[in-house]
Amino acid sequence: MKRRDFLQQTGFGLAMVGASSFILRSDARPTPRSLDAAEAETIFSEVSGAGLDDLKPTVARDIGPFYRSGAPYRAKLTPPFEPGTVLVVSGRVWSFETKKPLPNAALDLWQVDNQTADYSAGNGDFKNRTRLTADESGAFEFETVHPIPYAPGPNFWRAPHIHFIATAAKHKQLVSEMFFKGDAKQDVDRLFHASLAVPIVKKSINGKEYETAVFDIVLEAEK
Ligand SMILES: [Fe+2]
Structure with a gap:
């Protein structure tokens, strides 16, 4: 041309x-260009097998003691070459009321360290913490490693999870967690919720295996 x-x-x-x-x-x-809202809705139906009328507000969880504000903007929680199984999570942020994707929704994500089972300090050290913005069709994608279970106290196990805060204009901010079907300790984690567990799909690239998961988030409008 x-x-x-x-x-x-x-x-x-x-x-x-x-x-x-x-x-x-x-x-x-x-x-x-990214997908427009109509295309996003078509993909939602294809991926989930459900109609948009089936959308339910995502169940909330407590923020817990380990959130730290000010994480850097990036689409990868972990440092380069972090040990563990690479996990790519994608999804869309939706409005429960309108059944439309929420453009430019923001996510704040944090997870435990796979070696130490600790959360980073969030004070100069933002390892395993990220903020990111969804695109104009509410779509987001980030890379991490599959989190591990940890025990915050005696007789208290947490199944693998990724904490998140989802924020979008004119909608209630949501604090919750992503879980992955089939992980250990879900049966003894009293904070686990089955509706927050999505399946893992294994894929391979360059001769190496990694995991993918689709986690859609549905926010309620502000009253
Ligand atoms: Fe946690």
């Missing part, structure tokens, strides 16, 4: 009239 054609097709040509200092590389191409 000639550069002039490219400018005309993308609309950048007009933008450049008033921005002569902006130089577009001649081989540049528009970033592929």
Whole structure:
């Protein structure tokens, strides 16, 4: 494509009239767009096997003692080469009332360390903590390693989980946890909730196995 054609097709040509200092590389191409809301709804039905009328508000859990504000924005909780099984979690943030995805919803995520079974200090050390923003169709994706069970006290086990806070405009903020079906200790974790457990699907890439999970979040509108 000639550069002039490219400018005309993308609309950048007009933008450049008033921005002569902006130089577009001649081989540049528009970033592929994300799904729009209608496409997102179609995918929801295909993935979940359910209709949007089946959406229920995501069950809340206590925030617990380990949340720390100010985590960096990134789409990966763990440092590079963290031991453990790589887990890629994707999903969408939905409105219970409108049955539409919530554009630009924000997630704040934190999980236990797989070696020490501790949460990071969140004071200069934000290991295993992340904030991220969903796209214009409410979609998010992040990478981590499959969390481990831990015992916060005698006779008290926590099944593997990832804490999160979900925030979106005109909706109630939700604090909850993601669990994964089939994990250990779910039967003795009194904070476990079956509706928060999603299946793991194993995939492989470059000769190595990793896990994927889809966790959709449904928020209620502010009254
Ligand atoms: Fe926890």
